[in-house]
Amino acid sequence: MSSERPEPSPVERRVARSLDGEDRRGRAIPTEELHRERTVENYLRGAVMPRWMERLRDIETGTRRHRSALAADYAYLREQCGADRERFAREWHALVDRRSFADVNDLVQDHNEWYPVERQLPMDPRTGEYVLIAGRPYTREELTPAWALAQFPADVELDVD
Template sequence: MKRRSLADPNLVEKYIRGQVLPRFMQRLREIEDELARHRSRLADAYEELWVSCGHDSQAFEQRWRATAHSWRFDHVNELIHSHNEHYPIERRLPINPRTGDYLTTSGRPWRREPAGPKWILERFPARRGPI
């Protein structure tokens, strides 16, 4: 940045903003990274449990559901809660004057659902047939 430009606070602010990803983008990356770590750990646990159950479908289903209900998503769910609370403001989403709801520019919902047993069972079903 040129020395003359440093005298103009607006240019300095634009320069700094251009160097840093907006917080909502950083948070979305953190959420995706955390969910990827969970998927990897869950995939390992899923296969280990299947083998430890001796390929018994009923035992596997019961134990896998228990695993899904005891799995902890505290950190990623805090990030998701923060995303749901701050994203529309940080992204400057327009508001529908009739409903007071935030609108999206892409037509896709911006809210994220917290991760939990349902999230796990959608990706790693409890019912598993024999190999």
């Protein structure tokens, strides 16, 4: 049998550095942290972003992507139509009506349905509604042609049948 000790693992090296004071930054370790159970499950749960958070990030990213695409289309159409404001308004309305926001709207629908359950939001017993978060409802609005026209309005309002 060999009496050689194997090389320390990365975790053992990290622990050794922290015990040497190398990683401490003058903060005391909170008592509740000292009493928290150390398990692989808790480590993994802490490292992975919750689904509701991923979904909100995807909604924001998708909304920015649609807004950017609309801005590019808006600028291009403005250039193509020149001074003909009525033509621009007509073509802009048609383009916005053809645009699909389904990718983001599917996420918004999932968010509106599952967020209160995933976050375990309390309900107001008088109304049966979930409580507000920071004074605002948790629901998100879907992207629609009206949303797009509010972001990038046509200068001339047309009678839309």
